[in-house]
Amino acid sequence: MSIAADSENHFDALVIGAGAAGLFYGARAGEAGLRVLVIDHATRPAEKVRISGGGRCNFTNIHTAPGNFISANPHFAKSALARFTPQDFIARLARHNITWHEKTLGQLFCDGRSGAIIDMLLGELHGAGGELRLGTSVQDVSRTGNGFRVSTAGGVFETGRLVIASGGLSIPKMGATGFAYDVARQFGHNIIAPRPALVPFVFEGRDKSDFASIAGLACPVQARNDRAAFEEAMLFTHRGLSGPAILQISSYWSEGEALSLDLLAGRDAAAALTAFKAEHPKKSLASALETLLPNRLVALLTERGEIPGVPRLADLSHTAIEDIVARLSDWRIKPAGTEGWRTAEVTAGGIDTQELSSKTMESRRVPGLYFIGECVDVTGWLGGYNFQWAWASAHAAAQA
Numbered sequence: 001m002s003i004a005a006d007s008e009n010h011f012d013a014l015v016i017g018a019g020a021a022g023l024f025y026g027a028r029a030g031e032a033g034l035r036v037l038v039i040d041h042a043t044r045p046a047e048k049v050r051i052s053g054g055g056r057c058n059f060t061n062i063h064t065a066p067g068n069f070i071s072a073n074p075h076f077a078k079s080a081l082a083r084f085t086p087q088d089f090i091a092r093l094a095r096h097n098i099t100w101h102e103k104t105l106g107q108l109f110c111d112g113r114s115g116a117i118i119d120m121l122l123g124e125l126h127g128a129g130g131e132l133r134l135g136t137s138v139q140d141v142s143r144t145g146n147g148f149r150v151s152t153a154g155g156v157f158e159t160g161r162l163v164i165a166s167g168g169l170s171i172p173k174m175g176a177t178g179f180a181y182d183v184a185r186q187f188g189h190n191i192i193a194p195r196p197a198l199v200p201f202v203f204e205g206r207d208k209s210d211f212a213s214i215a216g217l218a219c220p221v222q223a224r225n226d227r228a229a230f231e232e233a234m235l236f237t238h239r240g241l242s243g244p245a246i247l248q249i250s251s252y253w254s255e256g257e258a259l260s261l262d263l264l265a266g267r268d269a270a271a272a273l274t275a276f277k278a279e280h281p282k283k284s285l286a287s288a289l290e291t292l293l294p295n296r297l298v299a300l301l302t303e304r305g306e307i308p309g310v311p312r313l314a315d316l317s318h319t320a321i322e323d324i325v326a327r328l329s330d331w332r333i334k335p336a337g338t339e340g341w342r343t344a345e346v347t348a349g350g351i352d353t354q355e356l357s358s359k360t361m362e363s364r365r366v367p368g369l370y371f372i373g374e375c376v377d378v379t380g381w382l383g384g385y386n387f388q389w390a391w392a393s394a395h396a397a398a399q400a
């Protein structure tokens with residue numbers, strides 16, 4: 001008996017990867033009447049959904065727009081994002097009685113645990129007749145006359161549509177693999193070099209020991225380079241710098257580049273220091289700066305010689321004040337690198353969108369082959385954008 005004739009192992013759509021994108025696709029394709037199988041090598045589905053958002057899953061961002069995504073082709077994500085919006089996902093949550101709240105900057109989180117989203121994804125998949133097989137690793141993928149043959153540890157499957165939803169390289173200990181890139185290469189697709197994104201920076205030498213000495217301290221900054229700028233909190237760590245502003249700029253960072261940090265972001269520091277000087281001419285520069293920055297940071301910057309030691313503000317000229325403000329508004333530091341795949345929240349780069357349909361995520365080279373979610377060269381900012389891409393790209397593929 002040929003495998004093709006064995007209808008039990010023949011599916012209209014076979015999805016590799018039971019994460020956010022794969023499960024969402026499975027449900028939508030099942031609802032459209034396709035016989036769907038979702039497989040995953042892990043023994044539990046959607047583990048990244050489970051740990052996301054500190055366990056409450058920041059499942060979307062109400063301000064989602066194409067500008068919140070990084071890609072070699074910034075236009076690629078537009079179509080899918082327009083056809084499945086945050087409101088569409090919110091409406092789905094309402095049907096499952098999952099309540100949520102906005103934390104900050106349009107970031108929506110579950111009121112309860114993120115397991116509720118996983119239950120919804122699994123419930124919808126099974127409700128639509130889709131099957132899920134966990135602990136199933138793929139050994140080989142090949143093209144047949146009108147579809148694909150996928151050999152796995154749990155049997156050989158044939159499918160008309162092969163949907164790759166196996167994510168990126170971030171957090172290998174959670175089962176991340178480069179499987180999607182291998183399949184893409186096998187079928188002649190180009191890969192935009194994957195790199196860790198939304199990831200803390202590490203420092204070496206004096207910077208490392210200095211930052212470690214104030215580990216745990218957070219302050220608002222604008223972190224920027226010549227491609228992007230983010231005004232949010234920064235956190236000093238034992239290895240370097242983290243916090244939302246730093247994670248955001250890391251996605252735009254290239255090896256060897258310096259960062260510019262505005263420690264006085266959003267404040268008229270020159271006016272504040274001048275007023276403080278007029279009121280307290282006998283106080284030190286450090287005490288004036290402590291009205292703007294955390295004390296321990298002021299002490300560290302003074303120790304590093306980035307702020308002059310000025311015992312009496314009366315001795316500080318207006319030009320000198322402007323000079324200090326300029327320096328603190330553009331504090332240049334060069335990271336030694338990032339914490340890498342171990343802690344990166346996402347993978348930037350991935351399967352080149354040039355040869356994918358932006359309407360359906362289908363390969364232009366190999367009909368029936370689809371790539372969705374994080375494996376594609378579309379990377380969201382911190383704040384729910386990556387899940388919105390997972391839902392939107394899955395929805396687009398299921399519409400095909």
Ligand SMILES: Cc1cc2nc3c(=O)[nH]c(=O)nc-3n(C[C@H](O)[C@H](O)[C@H](O)COP(=O)(O)OP(=O)(O)OC[C@H]3O[C@@H](n4cnc5c(N)ncnc54)[C@H](O)[C@@H]3O)c2cc1C
Pocket residue numbers: 016017018019020021022039040041042045046047048049051052053054057058059060136137138165166167168170171174175176177178179344345346372373374375383384385386387388390
């Ligand atoms: C700590 C952390 C917190 C995060 N928090 C948020 C957040 O709050 N909001 C947000 O928008 N984004 C967040 N993200 C990013 C988000 O989790 C991902 O962008 C999203 O999960 C990508 O979905 P995906 O389905 O494409 O891939 P994944 O969710 O990674 O799913 C891929 C699946 O494929 C499976 N797989 C991999 N290789 C193989 C293989 N060879 N064979 C079979 N199966 C395979 C994996 O086991 C996994 O189940 C967070 C990420 C991390 C790491």
